[in-house]
Amino acid sequence: MKRTTIFLLLLASVTCAAQQPAWLDTLDAAVKTDSRRIEQRLGHLQTGIEGIRAIVSPVGEGDPIRWVQSLPGVTTGADGTTAMYVRGGSSGNNLFSLDGVPVYGYSHILGLTTLIPTSVTESAELSKGGFNGDESNFTASHLKVVTKQPSQSRKWSAGLNNFLLSTGAEGPVGNRVSYMFSARISPLALEYKAVKDKLPRMLGGLSNFGAFVGDVYGKINVNISDISYVSASALASQDRYRFDMSHSSHETMGWNNVIGILQYHRNGDNTRLAVTASYNRYGSLQQQEKRYHSVWNQLSLSAGLTEYSLQTKLHHSWDSPFALDEGLSLRYAQFSPGQVGEMTKRTDVILATPWVQATYNIPEMLSLKAVLRGNYYHSQNMAQTSEKRGSGRIDPEFSLAAKWNINPQLAFEATFDRLVQYYHTLEGMPVGWSLDLIVPTVGNVLPEKSLQGGAGLSGHFGSHSLSVGGFYKLMNNLVYYKYSQELFSGGLAGWAQHVELGDGRSYGLETLYEYQHGDWYGRASYTLSKTTRENFPSFYDGAPFHARFDRRHMLNATLQWKGFSATMILQSGHWENGEAVTYNAYYFDHSFTSKYYSGVNNYHMPTVFRLDLGWQKTFKLGRSENTVNVGVCNVTNHFNPFMLYFDAETESWKEIALMPILPNFSWRVTF
């Protein structure tokens, strides 16, 4: 553990010594004094950039996912990483969007943060129920990240932290055009080289480490008139790593995103129009080369998804409590999951979703919302050149939401949703394989569906606010990939035959408490829930079993005072596949040791506990404004086991803690 601390401190000092400020911060001073309190409305929780940045994280400051992970109803995946599970759904049941466009590979820098720079982020909003009409193709939650509009004054900024160097700029070009730019790159490979030469023993068995990690974001705004503008933005990210775990293990893995967005907005007195066209490409690759039983084995998986979309949204309001929204979303996507060598099975899909949303709002008294969506989905297997078979289907969705202000302090809120999702993230990937394989609905792999309801009370009492609610959720057609071993033999080309469909059920109690007074801000969220999977024929004869991240208790608490902050996480352990029992079996007259797996997710990992401390200081130095964050994650150095990997050298499973005590540092300067 000491080696950890030394190494990470060294990383920090290396970046400090570099003296290459690179962080974009375009926050106005006024924004920085905004409330960090979460805004709640009809199943939606929203925060500004201040609430996001206040979260302590390994990279020095928070990001939208870190903020979401501190909310009720949200279960984290591995400790310290960006996985999230909302109200019993799978990780792939969440939609992460950037300005309304899905981001399929949002993880960045070894899973420590997301690929959306906070410097271009305006706000984040998590929806768990009562969804809007333009939110579709998911069954659990929607994390909506909205970028800000470029500033009308010129700014340049830079920053650094343990893992990233960044720079950015924004400003006007003439009267009508403004721009915003951000670029980040990780110096991990350079840090490795520095450490390798000076303290080679500190790296244990790691050798030949190489990484290319970075992202670029740019946005141009053109004001056409006082009520309309066009914006074009693009985001490209790359995560690519290679390293040798030992002389008998070589690893390569990576993923990348390219997203282009073109938007037109027109804001009239009683009508608003938004049109968005986007291009989205996500690719991933993981390779292992390991010596096993004295023989070199090469395992490889890669996947790709390319999506083109067009979305329109029209809002009408009248001089009455009534408002109407309608829109249409069109998508064309190409999936290539699990390419092994030249063996590829491409499937093309079309998804058209018209929707209509009606709202009735009497301020401070009553809000009602009703949404109806229709989905037309068509998939076609492009691998069959002689006979390209396709299939189409229609699935309706709806959402209902109501909020009744019982009195000025107390409100009752309820939501009810039926949701459909056509893109699946395969569960059942082999332990130790990090890739999420996204596959489309095709043939007998039906779309996932969920039916959920939630209700609760929320109250504001001076500096205190409290919400208490419950939810109940049923999930259908959850996908599980049964034959992990065949992933590496070309078997995934026929993945649809190996997918098993089942159901899920989740229910629980969610509470959120906030306190804000003067320089003090505190927040505590607690979730008591139970999540099961059932009706998978291969497991327990269809009987219920634990969902992998079925954490019974989740407590997240944050306390902030001036620049200091402390965050505590206490969560029940998640569930892993228990090791098999072994017994004597016979193949004709040959006796051999066979393994018997009594089921899946039958081993309960230990409780997770983490205490993070941070301190932030903002000061002016000449014309520049500087912000320094210093913190320590996992102050108590609690061993939070997360996952297992197979050590081919010792031929045993090992348990890994993601975050030992981990100091972090970041510095931002804005001119």
Add this chain to the structure above:
Amino acid sequence: MKKICLFLALVTVLTSCVRDVVLDAMEDPLLAVYCVLKVDSVQELKLSYAKSAAMTEAPRVTGATAVLTDLTEDREAGRFVQVADSLWQLEYSAIPTHSYRLEVTVPGKEPVWAEQTMPAEPPVESETKLIEGDRRSVKTEGYGYRFTKPCTTWISVEGFDRMEGYSVLYAPVGELCTDYPYVDDFNLTGKVWERDLNEPMNPFVKLVADRYYLSGYPLHRDFLRIPKAEEQKQSFFRIDGDIKTSVMTGGTGGEYKAYSYVYFSALSDDYDSYLRDAYQQYYAEVSEDLSSIYLRENLHGNIHGGIGIFGAASTIRFYRMYSWGLPWQNQVLDEP
């Protein structure tokens, strides 16, 4: 996102925050049962406890009682007697087409049980058939087999192994091939059969051997599995493979003859499924393929309250003589 695994891998090495883990689900030890009814005069039952990951060794099975009941005749067929540490025996010949129930009781545990029906003997007969070769108009009689009705059948061969004194010892033939078109391909070795034709042969044999041997046919490991299908009745088929033929029986004229046994087994459905799985696991255990560590499939089983298999198999065998080492001239003989 599960990209954390990557993070795991890296941070693990960077920080050495790794420790060994034994993922023992802490479930009660399961009783493992293995019993395959046969027409032999003695039935065998193997009992053991499964060993969890945290155990150094599995507990021993003590005080178990096992009863076999003939459900067709509604009477007890007998009680197994422990003859070794994990072996129980019952002097009894299972009757084809009869149904049986096996119930094992260990003191302090719920009984485990299974039921099974003994299959009828495999409907196969040997046959001689005129085979016409297109090479120099060679014609000869060929020898093979034919099913008289559909039946899932496992075929194995025991060939000459060695002599011990005057005794001929036989051993299972590791690789077999057949010209039967509907054989199950799940145990293909990836190789094709090529008979070494340089062995001593008379000119006639050399002339036609490459035509009549099953050279070029894919080899199956250990056995040939013939799935039940209507087409079975239509096919005359031969069996070839690495069947050793070099044993001098002291025949006249220094003639070389070799004998082998060809076994045809009709398996109960449960045992058929079990054996198919067992084949995969048996060879995966000794595999050098890293992906085998991700195999999480259980062997097919039918033991209620435990694990393992209660199966049934009816086997017939043909005593086959190779003359000149040519498969089409083999004869089925009366066993000595």
